[in-house]
Amino acid sequence: MLPEGWRRSTLGEIARITSGGTPDRSKPEYWGGEIPWVTTGEIQFNTITGTAEKITAAGLQNSSAKRFPPGTLLMAMYGQGKTRGQVAKLGIEATTNQNSAAILLNDGHDPDFYFHFLSSQYEDIRDFGHSGGISHLNAGLLKQIAVPVAPIHEQRRIAQILSTWDQAIATAERLVANNQRGTRDLMASLLSGRRRFPGISAKWRYVNLDAMFERVARRNTTHNTNVLTISAEHGLISQREYFNKSVASANLTGYTLLHRHDFAYNKSYSAGYPMGAIKPLMAYDAGVVSSLYLCFRLRDDVDADFDFFRHYFEAGLLNQEIEGIAQEGARNHGLLNVSVTDFFKLRLHIPGAPEQRRIAEVINVAKAEEGLLAAQLQALQHEKAALMSQLLTGKRRVKLPEAETEAQA
Incomplete structure (x- = not known):
């Protein structure tokens, strides 16, 4: 139920919805001008103050591109991945391509309020785009989106409150990003030996x-069903947790059984891991991985620090070595051609065990701080989402300044 003074409407009733166009790419005189031109990839729950491409006045006049004023809301109607359904607000006058809907609100409707509202409905809007077998959005679908209409003064006050939360979240995001960069730089300097501790001068060795390691090739004779996959963020994680289902074969006897602190090398390259990812098992006592993974563990007869090597591999310090043994043109179906023999002859550049432990301790502290800041950011995001769900539906009312209350009455 909406509170008194609010009403239900549709986006088509409170706004004009249109789209832009793309000047002819074969005509250079249409491109490289002064008029900003927005693509769907630039619509990312943000305020757009600049664009990668600009068009000329001739390009505007000889295409379906249109100028839209600051305050226009944009929504990506097409796009790969999660692009479709994302929203942005124009902070400048700009044109858009034909795959971006331009939402021009009627008088008495605050763009910031509806920017937050449409952002909060992102998942539902994406699902809306799949209705009736349609895999993308269009102006007709957008016009049907149900929206609340609050008094304009209340819209503005709600938008101000949510913008304050956005500023706090943006500050937290910068802190997280700066901390992550600092941790990466620290790891790179410590794990390469460029940065040493006072009083330690022992040479590193190759x-x-x-x-240092021995291969793990134990078969799954215990019938373990905890099938693991490698995630960049979570490391070795259960497929059931990561995918909400198991995508492994029904017969797991041919899988490799891992115990806690065993490592697995996924020879499949991905974003951030051009030579594949090496991750240790830390979240479970045991689990199984595909035989395509190359698995190994620290040898019992060496003095070495597990955390040092966990960080060493995560920092990509084996990438150059792996690239040297993966033959040129040998990539097949996303897998690097790395043999077991070549892999275990890769060269490590490492200090003695005491220095390994010192390095690991410092990095662990930095990682813990990074995790704390990330958790604080996540808490802010969750709190804002909960607040949005109440403010944008009128379940929680805002207190207006007395002058605005009188004007509204």
């Missing part, structure tokens, strides 16, 4: 991987 050793083969098999001098």
Whole structure:
């Protein structure tokens, strides 16, 4: 139920919805001008103050591109991944391509209020785009989106409150990003030996991987059903947790059984891991991985620090070595051609165990701080989402300044 003074409407009733166009790419005189031109990839729950491409007056006149004023809301109607359904607000006058809907609100409707509202409905709007077998959005669908209409003074006050939360979240995001960069730089300097501790001067040495590690090739004779996959963020994680289902074969006897602190190398390259990812098992006592993974563990007869090597591999310090053994043109179906023999002869550049432990301790502290800041950011995002669900539906009312209350009455 909406509170007194609010009403239900549709986006088509409170706004004019249109789209832009793309000047002819074969005509250079249409491009490289002064008029900003927005693509769907630039619509990312943001305020747009600049664009990667600009068009000329001739390009505007000879295409379906249109100028839209600041305050226009944009929504991506097409796009790969999660692009479709994302919203932005124009902070400048700009044109858009034909895959971006331009939402021009009628008088008495605050763009910031509806920017927050449409952002909060992102998942539902994406699902709306799949209705009736349609895999994208269009102006007709957008016009049907149900929206609340609050008094304009209340719209503005709600938008101000949510913008304050956005500023706090943006500050937290910058802190997280700066901290992550600092941690990466710290890891790179410590794990390469460029940065040493006072009082430690022992030389680092080069050793083969098999001098420190032994292969794990144990079969799944215990019928373990905890099938693991490698995630960039979570490391070795259960497929049921990551995918909400198991995508492994029904027969797991051919899988490799891992115990806690065993490592697995996924030879499949991905974003951030051009030579594949090496992750240790830390979240469970045991689990199984595909036999395509190359698995190994620290040898019992060496003095070495597990955390040091966990960070060493995560920092990509084996990438250059792996690239040297993955033959050119040998990539097949996303997998690098790395043999077991070559892998265990990779060269490690490492300090003695005491220095390994010192390095690991410092990085662990930095990682813990990074995790704390990330958790604080996530808490802010969750709190804002909860607040949005109440403010944008009128379940929680805002207190207006007395002058605005009188004007509204």
